[in-house]
Amino acid sequence: MVSSRGFLSWLIFLFIGILGFIPFPAEAAIKKYQFDIQVKNVSRLCHAKPIVTVNGRFPGPTIYVREGDRVMVNVTNYAQYNMSIHWHGLKQYRNGWADGPAYITQCPIQTGSSYTYDFNVTGQRGTLWWHAHILWLRATVYGAIVIMPKQGTPYPFPQPNMEVPILLGEWWNTDVEEVEKQGTEMGLPPNMSDAHTINGKPGPLFPCSEKHTFAMEIESGKTYLLRIINAALNDELFFGIAGHNMTVVEVDAVYTKPFTTQTILIAPGQTTNVLVLANQVPGRYFMATRAFLDVPLPVDNKTATAIMQYKGIPNTVLPSFPQLPASNDTEFALGYNRKLRSLNTPQFPANVPLKVDRNLFYTVGFGKDSCPTCVNGTRLLASLNNISFVMPQIGLLQAHYFNISGVFKTNFPDKPPTPFNYTGAPLTASLGTVHGTRLSKIAFNSTVELVLQDTNLLTVESHPFHLHGYNFFVVGTGIGNFDPAKDPAKYNLVDPVERNTVGVPTGGWTAIRFRADNPGVWFMHCHLELHTGWGLKTAFVVEEGPGSDQSILPPPKDLPPC
Incomplete structure (x- = not known):
C-alpha cells in the first residue's frame, strides 16, 4: 500500500514528468508508467508514414528510476501487431515474467489487451534501455532507462552539470515489417534502412530533413554526461563529436575505468556513458554516427548527425564535422574494446568467477x-x-x-x-x-x-x-x-x-x-x-536453488495467454 505522502509524491512526479522533467525522490518508491502502443504518422525524411509508437512518441518515453525502486509499466496494445517489451539489461531476479522476449518468457500482448510489467531495480544503476522484442518492431518501439544511484551515493566520476540521453537508431521509409517479410519470402537479406538517426532524427545530411535534426545547447566550462544507446537493428556504430573528446565512464550500466577517446564503438543493444567538457571555441559542432562493418558486404554507410551548440551562437554558423574511423577500421574497433575495463573498486568490485564449473x-x-x-x-x-x-x-x-x-x-x-x-x-x-x-x-x-x-x-x-x-x-x-x-x-x-x-x-x-x-x-x-x-x-x-528465495516467482495473473 502506498502512503498518502507517497501518493502525493507520485502525482507530482507524474505531472512534472508530463512536462518533460523528471525529479528523483529521496527514497525508494514505486514508479508507475503507462505505455500505449499505437500507430502514428511520423515524418523523418521527405514524407510522413505510419509507425508503431509508444504514447505517440518516437523514440518512446524515458523511464527514470532510482536503484532500489519498484517499477510498474502497464502496456496497452492498440496496434495491429502483437507486442512484447524487453527491459534490456535489467536482471529481473527470479522474475523472468517481466523480461519480455516474445515466446521466451511470455506470449505477446494481443491487440486490444494489456499487461503490467512489474519488477524491482536491484543492485544496478546507470543507462539501460527498453524495446519491443517481437518481429522487427523495435525499429521504432524503443526508449532509454535511466537508473540513478541510491540517494546520497555519488557517481565515481566528476558530477556532470547536465545529462542527455542519445539514442542511435535506423529509419525505413516503408513499413519495416513489410521489409522483413519481403526479405524472408525472397530468401535474401531485407533492404537496408534509409537513414540512421540520433534521437529519432537523421540530421541535415539527408534530403527534406532540415527540421529533423536533434540539437543540444551547452555552456562553456560545463560538463555533460551523454547516455548513448545503440537501438539500431543491424548496425554497429561509430559515434563522435567534432572538436571534443569523450571520457568513457560506464558501459551497459556498469562503471568502467575512465579513458578518453574521440570516437566510441557501440553495438546494437549496448549502452555507453561519456563525459564531455565544453572547452572548445564557442560554435556549433556536429555529433555524428555511421556504421562499422569490416567484411566485404554492402555497408550501410549513411551518416546521421546532430548538433552540439554553444549558448549564444546563432544557427547561421556552420557546424564542424568529426573525423570518424573508416567503416572497415578493424584496428580501431579491437583497440577500443581492449581499453574497456571494470572500475573494480571496493565499492564497485569486479567479482569475476575464478573457478569454472x-x-x-x-x-x-x-x-x-x-x-x-x-x-x-x-x-x-x-x-x-x-x-x-x-x-x-x-x-x-x-x-x-x-x-x-x-x-x-x-x-x-x-x-x-x-x-x-x-x-x-x-x-x-x-x-x-x-x-x-x-x-x-x-x-x-x-x-x-x-x-x-x-x-x-x-x-x-x-x-x-x-x-x-x-x-x-x-x-x-x-x-x-x-x-x-x-x-x-x-x-x-x-x-x-x-x-x-x-x-x-x-x-x-x-x-x-x-x-x-x-x-x-x-x-x-x-x-x-x-x-x-x-x-x-x-x-x-x-535450475532453481534450495533456498526459499532461489526459486522462480509465480506468474502474474495478467500474464498474456498464447
Missing part, C-alpha cells in the same frame, strides 16, 4: 535452406553449434514452470558436433545444420564460461550477443580460432569489462564468464535483428 563452446555460422519459392532457390539461416533455433508457440518460461512437455528439449550441445578450421578458407557447406528448439540446462549457482567462436561458414562477420537475465565478464577475445590450451592463460581475471551485450569480432572469438544465480529461462541471441530472425539464438534453463 561448466565450459561451453558455441560456434556462430551461416547456412542455406532449400526454398523453391525464393529467388535463388534457397533461404539463409544462422546457427549456434549447427542448430538454427525454432521459436515455439508458447512461452518457454511457461512451459518450464508448468512442466509442459513437447515445447523444447534441453539437449543443446556444449560444443559443436564436428570440429573444423572455424576461420579458415570460406566454407559453403552448413556442416549439417538442423532446426530445433533446444536449450541448455545450467545448475543453479554454477559458474559458466562460454566461448563464442565466429566461423567462415559462408562468411565471417561480427556478432553482438546479448544474454538476458545476467551480466557477464568479458575475460578474453582474439582473432582466429580459440586455442583452449593457450588462450585462457591470456585472460583478464582482474578487471575485465562487465556487460550484458558483447561483440564477437569478425573471424575471432570472445570468452565470457557468469554465475548462474538467477533461476528461469533466459534468452541469448545475436542483437543484429537480421541474424536473430535467421535463427542465431538459444536459451538457458537455469
Whole structure:
C-alpha cells in the first residue's frame, strides 16, 4: 500500500514528468508508467508514414528510476501487431515474467489487451534501455532507462552539470515489417534502412530533413554526461563529436575505468556513458554516427548527425564535422574494446568467477535452406553449434514452470558436433545444420564460461550477443580460432569489462564468464535483428536453488495467454 505522502509524491512526479522533467525522490518508491502502443504518422525524411509508437512518441518515453525502486509499466496494445517489451539489461531476479522476449518468457500482448510489467531495480544503476522484442518492431518501439544511484551515493566520476540521453537508431521509409517479410519470402537479406538517426532524427545530411535534426545547447566550462544507446537493428556504430573528446565512464550500466577517446564503438543493444567538457571555441559542432562493418558486404554507410551548440551562437554558423574511423577500421574497433575495463573498486568490485564449473563452446555460422519459392532457390539461416533455433508457440518460461512437455528439449550441445578450421578458407557447406528448439540446462549457482567462436561458414562477420537475465565478464577475445590450451592463460581475471551485450569480432572469438544465480529461462541471441530472425539464438534453463528465495516467482495473473 502506498502512503498518502507517497501518493502525493507520485502525482507530482507524474505531472512534472508530463512536462518533460523528471525529479528523483529521496527514497525508494514505486514508479508507475503507462505505455500505449499505437500507430502514428511520423515524418523523418521527405514524407510522413505510419509507425508503431509508444504514447505517440518516437523514440518512446524515458523511464527514470532510482536503484532500489519498484517499477510498474502497464502496456496497452492498440496496434495491429502483437507486442512484447524487453527491459534490456535489467536482471529481473527470479522474475523472468517481466523480461519480455516474445515466446521466451511470455506470449505477446494481443491487440486490444494489456499487461503490467512489474519488477524491482536491484543492485544496478546507470543507462539501460527498453524495446519491443517481437518481429522487427523495435525499429521504432524503443526508449532509454535511466537508473540513478541510491540517494546520497555519488557517481565515481566528476558530477556532470547536465545529462542527455542519445539514442542511435535506423529509419525505413516503408513499413519495416513489410521489409522483413519481403526479405524472408525472397530468401535474401531485407533492404537496408534509409537513414540512421540520433534521437529519432537523421540530421541535415539527408534530403527534406532540415527540421529533423536533434540539437543540444551547452555552456562553456560545463560538463555533460551523454547516455548513448545503440537501438539500431543491424548496425554497429561509430559515434563522435567534432572538436571534443569523450571520457568513457560506464558501459551497459556498469562503471568502467575512465579513458578518453574521440570516437566510441557501440553495438546494437549496448549502452555507453561519456563525459564531455565544453572547452572548445564557442560554435556549433556536429555529433555524428555511421556504421562499422569490416567484411566485404554492402555497408550501410549513411551518416546521421546532430548538433552540439554553444549558448549564444546563432544557427547561421556552420557546424564542424568529426573525423570518424573508416567503416572497415578493424584496428580501431579491437583497440577500443581492449581499453574497456571494470572500475573494480571496493565499492564497485569486479567479482569475476575464478573457478569454472561448466565450459561451453558455441560456434556462430551461416547456412542455406532449400526454398523453391525464393529467388535463388534457397533461404539463409544462422546457427549456434549447427542448430538454427525454432521459436515455439508458447512461452518457454511457461512451459518450464508448468512442466509442459513437447515445447523444447534441453539437449543443446556444449560444443559443436564436428570440429573444423572455424576461420579458415570460406566454407559453403552448413556442416549439417538442423532446426530445433533446444536449450541448455545450467545448475543453479554454477559458474559458466562460454566461448563464442565466429566461423567462415559462408562468411565471417561480427556478432553482438546479448544474454538476458545476467551480466557477464568479458575475460578474453582474439582473432582466429580459440586455442583452449593457450588462450585462457591470456585472460583478464582482474578487471575485465562487465556487460550484458558483447561483440564477437569478425573471424575471432570472445570468452565470457557468469554465475548462474538467477533461476528461469533466459534468452541469448545475436542483437543484429537480421541474424536473430535467421535463427542465431538459444536459451538457458537455469535450475532453481534450495533456498526459499532461489526459486522462480509465480506468474502474474495478467500474464498474456498464447
